[in-house]
Amino acid sequence: MSRSRPKMNTRWGALAARAAVVAAASAVLPALAAPNYPVTPDQRATAHQVAQAGVPLAELAPDAPQTHTVRPGDTLWDISKLFLKSPWRWPELWGMNLEQIRNPHLIYPGQLLVLVKRDGRAMLQVGQSLTADPQTVRLSPRVRAELLENGAIASIPLHLIGPFLNEAVVFDSNELELAPRIVATQEGRVLLSRGETAYVLGDLGGAREFRLFREAQPLRDPETREILGYEARYVGTAEYVRPGEERFGADGKPVTVPATFVVSTIRLEVGVGDRLSPVPQRELTAYAPHAPAAPIDGRIVSLYGDALSAGQNQIVALNKGRRDGLERGHVLALWRAGRADFDTTSGKKKPIQLPDERHGLLFVFSAFERVSYALIINVKDPVHPGDRFTAP
Structure with missing residues (x-):
């Protein structure tokens, strides 16, 4: 080429x-x-x-x-x-x-x-x-x-961010409920590892490589509590081996034969009930760090994974997405909320609110309709759900 x-x-x-x-x-x-x-x-x-x-x-x-x-x-x-x-x-x-x-x-x-x-x-x-x-x-x-x-x-x-380009996914609706699912495993095993066989029912739509997900959870706006999308726990990937079919059993009654898959990669052990979603084309085009063209003010929805707080080089979900003007490459400022305090210098105890302080930067690497994922580029203090971000 x-x-x-x-x-x-x-x-x-x-x-x-x-x-x-x-x-x-x-x-x-x-x-x-x-x-x-x-x-x-x-x-x-x-x-x-x-x-x-x-x-x-x-x-x-x-x-x-x-x-x-x-x-x-x-x-x-x-x-x-x-x-x-x-x-x-x-x-x-x-x-x-x-x-x-x-x-x-x-x-x-x-x-x-x-x-x-x-x-x-x-x-x-x-x-x-x-x-x-x-x-x-x-x-x-x-x-x-x-x-x-x-x-x-x-x-x-x-x-x-490479591992998260396909792993960190937000579905606009809880579409995984209707997605193809693992219904049985090789030799009836409870959990599967790489190279083992899974049997799948559902509409595969012609795809041959699939991501495996589990436990889709709603992502709620920290302020409005509105559901912004559904984040599913990434399990691994599986490759199509042969199709399922409908046939008649020995008793003459119709019986369904599931499609056969082989587990190709795992992040967690694979089990019955895990859902399949086609692997999208991976986007590795370069994008320069740049500020949003318009003012933006939002909140961190969640931390990717099981951590209670996040630091540098960790991933967070934001309550703003493409419809709000966010795109890949945008850089955002992180803010630490000012604490409530008291002024005692006048002889009276007067409540005051200290100002928010900027303490880090985010780099948006994946934007969905109403949610985005960002990498914490640098930060002074631990980051928590509900923390604020703005244009830098």
């Missing part, structure tokens, strides 16, 4: 400042759910004009390097922390065409990133060493844009 090399603006490309994203995309962001939203010539021109300015020098990290050679294992988040005080503001430093706000020009191991400062602003360019002198570089106006499988670095470490 040939690899495309999209051309960047000849003036080093569109270095997308936050102002460009807000100014040029505000009129089209109500259509976020659409895969290709329209961009008018005026909006594109505005975006490029603002983007070419780069970011203020005051936004750079105090020890930002002049150059950085991308290494295997680097992520956009890692590189952002090298250059910027706020890593999620990567799109403001690095250029992205307006059509690719959610899938930017990607960076590859071996490329040289050069920090250019001019007139109180900073821009980041791709360079290539011409000599052994690391200070001598040749700037290039081209950057490849390809899928992660073709070698580009990711936004954040995929090993942190």
Whole structure:
């Protein structure tokens, strides 16, 4: 398969400042759910004009390097922390065409990133060493844009969210009640492990690979108690072996023969009653960290797994989803609720409420209609259901 090399603006490309994203995309962001939203010539021109300015020098990290050679294992988040005080503001430093706000020009191991400062602003360019002198570089106006499988670095470490892309699933309704189910096991075993046989009844719909789930639980909004969706406990995966059939038994009466499956992977031991859902196509396209275009204020619904509190690199469910404007790549601020206290300095005990304090960041990696999953990028204090999040 040939690899495309999209051309960047000849003036080093569109270095997308936050102002460009807000100014040029505000009129089209109500259509976020659409895969290709329209961009008018005026909006594109505005975006490029603002983007070419780069970011203020005051936004750079105090020890930002002049150059950085991308290494295997680097992520956009890692590189952002090298250059910027706020890593999620990567799109403001690095250029992205307006059509690719959610899938930017990607960076590859071996490329040289050069920090250019001019007139109180900073821009980041791709360079290539011409000599052994690391200070001598040749700037290039081209950057490849390809899928992660073709070698580009990711936004954040995929090993942190990779297992959850298929495992952490929210169903809009309790559809698992009607899903195909395991009705019997190999040799009547209570629990099955990898490589063992399960027998399934239900409409398979032509799929051949399925996820196994158990105990679908409603996700309720912490404030309204409204059901936002149903989260089922991920058990593992199973592969189709042969179909079921209807036949007549020895007594001449009709009898149902279940379909045969083999358990291919397990997170929990598989048992009778577990439900099957087709494995979706895995999405590993890159998406740059960026702020929501509009204000957002929500609450954490639950912590993924059995923990009572969560910390860095753990997964949380949010009470906002696609219909609220959240999308993959959005970065959100975590807030710690201010405690109730008393003012005793005036001689009287007067109740006061301390302000909320920002204490961490979330990275949205999966968005459903009314719920999203996010990775805790960093945090100072334990995170609990009901904690608040906003745009950063």
